[in-house]
Amino acid sequence: MRISFYYENYQKNYQKNSKNLNPEEHELVSTITRGLVFQATTDPHSTFLMGVKGFKNDKDKKKDLKKIKTKKEQNNVIDFIDYLRNKKILNQ
Numbered sequence: 001m002r003i004s005f006y007y008e009n010y011q012k013n014y015q016k017n018s019k020n021l022n023p024e025e026h027e028l029v030s031t032i033t034r035g036l037v038f039q040a041t042t043d044p045h046s047t048f049l050m051g052v053k054g055f056k057n058d059k060d061k062k063k064d065l066k067k068i069k070t071k072k073e074q075n076n077v078i079d080f081i082d083y084l085r086n087k088k089i090l091n092q
Contacts, residue, residue: 021029040047
């Protein structure tokens with residue numbers, strides 16, 4: 001099955017990158033990974049739908065961050081010090 005293939009590749013790459021983890025972190029990551037593989041192999045349809053929902057949530061969060069950033073950039077405060085500095089520079 002394709003899922004086990006990805007899991008095996010993940011395990012190989014994880015072993016290379018897990019050298020900086022302490023034993024508790026290693027156990028936590030391994031247990032979560034095993035749980036995800038178990039979920040995907042026992043109920044692939046709901047796992048797929050959870051993935052789709054996760055991508056949708058990521059997209060929505062990205063849109064929300066753009067709205068917040070745009071709101072922060074759009075303010076009606078005039079910085080007179082910058083205005084005067086620019087005016088002095090232009091007049092010199």
